[in-house]
Amino acid sequence: MSNRLAFLRRIAASGAVAAALLAPAAALLADAGPAVAQEKPQTGGTLNVIVQPEPPILVLGLNQQGPTQTVAGKIYEGLLRYDHALKPMPSLAESWEVSEDGLTYTFKLRDNVTWHDGKPFTAKDVVFTTTKFLPETHPRARANFSHVESVTAPDDHTVVFKLKQPFPAFIKAFEVSSAPMMPAHVYEGTDYKQNEKNATPIGTGPFKFDQWVKGSHIRLVKNENYYLEGKPYLDAISFRVIPDAASRALALETGEVDISQFNDVEPFDVPRLKALPHLDLTTKGYEFVAPLSWIEINHREAPLDNPKFRQALTYALDREFIRDKIWFGLGRVASGPVNSVTTGFEADKKTYEYDPEKAKALLDEIGLKPNGDGVRAEISFTPMPYGETWARLGEYIKQSWSKIGVKVNLESTDVAGWVQKVSNWDYDATNNFVYQYGDPSLGVARTYISDNIRKGVMFSNTMGYSNAKVDDLFAKAAVENDPAQRQQQLSEVQKILVEDMPVIWLLEMEFPTFVNKRVHNAVTTAIGTSENFADVWVDKKN
Template sequence: MGHLARWKAGAVLAVAAVLVAGAAGAQQAGDTPKRGGTLSAIIQPEPVILTAALNTAAPTGIVTGSIFDGLVDYDSNLRPVAALAESWETAKDGLTFTLHLRGGVKWHDGKPFTSADVKWTLEEVWKKIHPRNQAIFAKVTSVDTPDDRTVVLHLSQPSVAILSSLNSNGAQVLPKHLYEGTDILNNPYNNKPVGTGPFVFKEWSRGNYIVLERNPEYWDKGKPYLDRVVFRVIPDAAARSAALEKGEVQWGVLSPVPLKDAERLVRLPNLRVSTEGYEWLSPWLFADFNVERGPLRDVKVRQALAQAVDRNAIAKVVWFGFAKPATSPIPSTLAAFHDAGGIAYDYDPRKAEALLDAAGYKRGPDGTRFTLDIDYIPYGDDFKRTAEYLKQALKRVGVEANVRSQDTAAFTRRVYGDRDFDISITWFAAFSDPQVGVNRAYWSGSVGKNIPWTNGSGYRNDKVDALISATQGEADPEKRIQLFKDLQKTVLTDLPTLPLVELKFFTVEAANLRHPKVRGDQVYGSFRDFWIDDAKVADAPKSN
């Protein structure tokens, strides 16, 4: 085990060193974009749906970022920049937020994009269905559209987080003329989307690929440069590595290959590996305890299990160093809100055993106290290994665990709908404000409604709901920070979720794939500015 850990530590350092070098130079000064070509990208796992307004799972966001434009984009410093909205302003009292939309934008079916689309989507989708936006836009009392290019949001209290979630993933606008009066969740356009983005949906061959084609009527004249984007479904990790190495695929995000392969791929002249483009995410991995079932209804049991888990081992061994131990549901990357001195659950199996004894769950004749089911998000081997580590850790304190696997649709239904689980392992993006990505894990209003990526634990606490509501409307930055620190203290005491690690994702791309410096939300952004430099293919040294 010591030798393995040392090898992994060395591998992490080797990859990290090349990541710094590999991140540079996606497009050099003087490069002239070339038109044409097909970009092949990895999508794993396959999306369940192709509308991020209804399902915020990462695969959906990755594909639809090129089909739908956001009202804004975010640069590498997470500052909002113009997209479908050319400009915006907030009234001095914070109770009115106005968006000025870009003119001449068309949906892919030729209908004009207008303020009516934004108003309808906000009222019927974001506030009623969207996993995150129900809370983010909760303070919006009405929406005015004085003309086709102006949207005015009226709020009961200021909401500083709104501007942090207006890109194509955070607040995807749907075409009103195709959705109004329909069963939104079962609308056929959810899987053959019509957007305003640089690429038009063409085909989805389930289990194989998703094809997008260049939008000839795109508002950003001359773009996109690519003719086509093909997202390939490649479930096998070794096959993904081989496809990238051979040049069959030119783009893969969210750490598409195992670290042992990344260490090799990063040294090849025909590939680049980078950690840029994830700044908007602030991702954290956690275990949801089902607080409505079995022994996990007892907070002492949850606290005991927390002390049976070595989060340093998860970060270094399970995640090969591409993670750091998490101490709070608000990641340390959100430094202003993160409570570094909050409640801690240090690794202490003996204390965990004592707490379980005190809770009345003593070891039986076979050494077992009770048995739990662990379900993990089926996004790759790293998540499976996390579940297997958790199984081993719990066994040391007398708790048996069954690790169960299923596809994404079954996982989300089991956790967020049927609630047929004991512990689920998943990850959320906290985004640039905890109101956007963290509050949803604890708000009681979403429990059991089969809304993926919300409150899976079943946790209900009136105080926490009140704190969440207060964070949505507090305009004073210092008071708002204190509200989030109170929230962290409360949920870490009750422990419906156990923060495990803060994740560090990377992207693998072809060296001849060119683009400007990636945006802070590039993982969910479009390929609008990407192009393929064919000359680089000829010039690139052959890999061994």
């Protein structure tokens, strides 16, 4: 804690730091109390972690899927990390400053960092990563760094980003999955995707690649030259590939594996595993991605294009039942497009309680009267093919909407078919969930802005929703440097969206992370088990 406090005092003392960063730093200083005595970490041992599905590659700059980050987050690092409140913390950058006008971000890099092959990590690697490698290979990073006018390195341990205009969300763009630092000496001047070193990834993290037995396991070993003295504590991490959900639950139950995360465990298995004496359950560690689930609706067909029809469908769903009986208590009922743990959340807005009678009244109002069979409208629903829980949700939606006279035809498909149908707008309704990445300008606006209606592209505005006022408010909030004014813009856009109901928000999802009680410090930041595990240790007495 002493190093972190010293760092925060340096930040708080800098007159060049943006006001948006001063307040969080001061709050952390005020909250810092006496150090709490902790059990001394033990060194050595191997940690066993589930990874599923098996990653296609371990180079995080080339692939940012969840399983890749689970493994590669221990190999690669970003400039910053983020605590559970999304406040930035040092990683490869030991300190940073933001100019008062929000246009200049200056990072001071640690001076004792080496790549796994022994070459020094310098500012050259940061410039290469953010101006050449990631803009070519990483869609999210490409968007984030499109706001940058120039990236320069005054010396080997200083990097300066000059923005074209203020972009307050930029401080959230440096987490390991958003901007993993890549070795310039390995990739510069090569075909990044075909580089022979992709088979043996080279990062700066606390663990190095050792072995990959396809279909079985991936083994990482301790980086003996890691820049934090005495870390990591573990000798190795073995990531176990276990395709079957029942087998994953059994592996946790028997102690064969120590950690699960994200969708490793089906929600209906959670109560049983939670009761086991050797396992701890936490839902922390997902604050940065802040997953939000919803029902997507194609606005290109009537009556789906009518906001009152979408409102009626919302009133017809008991979202507390969905949380408690389908997701077994995991999650919070969503109130709108911004997760309550994400920057910019607005609580004071219209909400939709479960009220089938109000739903019927809205359908009557727009002229959808029931026919002789009690049917007012007929639509198809394509459940997301990601396991039994999502299939159960589809059945519940069908039953619930039938009670207000909306007939639902369920259309099942595989993952490839689902992606093709949704991305090409060949659907009436489906369900999905997306990540928010700590700020509405990074992970929320993309779903609702008109210029992101892109046929063939998943996780864009596949609904075809368009509202010029929403476009304008998201655009203004993206570049607004005054935190109060920016919050006003974000609050206004949320109030508009809950009236238009472009999608039906269901849950602020909470994934269950199970950790064997012999494991310490598995979840310490806003990316949870995707962190680098430098601080993780195992009690070998258990």
